[in-house]
Amino acid sequence: MLDTSLELSSTKHDNPNIKKIYGQFKSEISEELEKFHVPSKQNSMRTKQLWNWTFLGGVTEFSEINNMPKELLNQLSKNYTLSRNSIAKEQKSNDGTMKWLIDLESENNSTNNQIETVFIPEEKRGTLCISSQIGCTLNCTFCHTGTQKLVRNLTAAEIVSQLLIAKDRLNDWHKNNPNNVRKITNVVMMGMGEPLYNFEAVKKALQIMTDFDGLALSKRRITLSTSGIVPYIERVGNEIGVSLAVSLHAAKDEIRDILVPINKKYPLRELINACENYPRIKNSSKITFEYVMLKDINDSLEDAKDLIKILSNIPSKINLIPFNPWPGSNYMCSDMKKIREFAKVLLDAGFSSPIRKPRGQDILAACGQLKSETIRLKIKK
Numbered sequence: 001m002l003d004t005s006l007e008l009s010s011t012k013h014d015n016p017n018i019k020k021i022y023g024q025f026k027s028e029i030s031e032e033l034e035k036f037h038v039p040s041k042q043n044s045m046r047t048k049q050l051w052n053w054t055f056l057g058g059v060t061e062f063s064e065i066n067n068m069p070k071e072l073l074n075q076l077s078k079n080y081t082l083s084r085n086s087i088a089k090e091q092k093s094n095d096g097t098m099k100w101l102i103d104l105e106s107e108n109n110s111t112n113n114q115i116e117t118v119f120i121p122e123e124k125r126g127t128l129c130i131s132s133q134i135g136c137t138l139n140c141t142f143c144h145t146g147t148q149k150l151v152r153n154l155t156a157a158e159i160v161s162q163l164l165i166a167k168d169r170l171n172d173w174h175k176n177n178p179n180n181v182r183k184i185t186n187v188v189m190m191g192m193g194e195p196l197y198n199f200e201a202v203k204k205a206l207q208i209m210t211d212f213d214g215l216a217l218s219k220r221r222i223t224l225s226t227s228g229i230v231p232y233i234e235r236v237g238n239e240i241g242v243s244l245a246v247s248l249h250a251a252k253d254e255i256r257d258i259l260v261p262i263n264k265k266y267p268l269r270e271l272i273n274a275c276e277n278y279p280r281i282k283n284s285s286k287i288t289f290e291y292v293m294l295k296d297i298n299d300s301l302e303d304a305k306d307l308i309k310i311l312s313n314i315p316s317k318i319n320l321i322p323f324n325p326w327p328g329s330n331y332m333c334s335d336m337k338k339i340r341e342f343a344k345v346l347l348d349a350g351f352s353s354p355i356r357k358p359r360g361q362d363i364l365a366a367c368g369q370l371k372s373e374t375i376r377l378k379i380k381k
């Protein structure tokens with residue numbers, strides 16, 4: 001590990017009546033400005049200015065805005081804030097992966113109100129992995145977050161805030177990058193939680209992130225990952241329009257029922273049918289299927305052939321993920337030789353099947369690990 005973990009403190013804004021500007025649509029800000037008696041001719045200009053300062057300038061205080069009337073900024077600051085959620089811990093791996101443990105607002109300052117956000121830099125892109133819930137209800141047996149009870153859904157502002165925090169820490173604001181070379185190029189909703197069990201907030205957050213006047217992230221560069229909440233899959237395509245990833249991990253119900261227990265409610269037949277009808281497939285966008293490689297559980301060549309069979313009608317990319325063991329887990333990672341053989345069977349059948357390079361292992365980058373470690377240390381003290 002290059003960097004030992006760094007404890008950070010930042011201002012907390014715990015007043016629940018103070019709203020975050022970056023959790024609002026432009027239309028909501030515009031309505032608010034009307035209430036502050038901004039003349040209607042100026043309303044659209046002022047809304048855009050505020051939106052630009054927030055999402056291109058990366059300001060955290062209204063006092064940093066220098067082209068809007070002071071009185072209006074004063075009024076805004078009584079009802080809104082630009083401040084982020086606080087970072088409880090920041091870690092940097094020797095492979096450049098960064099991980100933040102973020103404190104969310106809570107009534108009792110519980111350590112249970114923390115989420116994780118991870119930045120993974122690669123040669124040609126930088127991916128930010130964002131959480132949608134504190135904990136999770138789904139108990140996937142290979143997933144560390146699955147051992148943490150659901151505390152609550154995140155708000156749209158808390159989801160957007162993770163991107164702003166990462167941009168702050170990576171100095172990734174437009175004003176500092178005149179050539180617009182962004183460090184964060186891709187966003188994946190693959191952190192803690194099942195995004196489709198927090199559909200409305202996730203939808204709003206992603207719509208804010210893709211708004212052309214603000215962060216303007218391309219929908220093609222955002223991937224929403226689900227464990228297979230079938231009734232929402234079509235809505236993701238129609239209402240959000242981002243790329244879809246499915247945590248598949250098995251091609252037979254009897255194995256998937258154990259690895260991803262929500263499979264008992266939405267079995268493979270229904271899930272695959274929803275994927276075959278995913279609206280973006282018509283634009284020849286591939287669906288990514290995540291497949292964690294677990295020794296002697298789902299890694300036989302027979303399993304690979306079953307996978308080919310069930311995905312035969314879906315333009316697919318299959319990400320093979322070597323299992324990253326966590327304390328107390330019951331699984332082991334498949335041998336590398338076996339993973340390569342598995343990948344070759346898929347490749348020979350025409351599927352793109354990259355083997356994911358483990359990242360950030362020295363900083364507990366597997367989802368949910370940093371939070372558990374922090375709670376464990378606090379209990380020990």
Ligand code: SF4
Pocket residue numbers: 136137138139140143144145146147191192193194227247
């Ligand atoms: S894999 Fe995703 S849905 Fe399953 S327990 Fe982990 S966070 Fe929840």
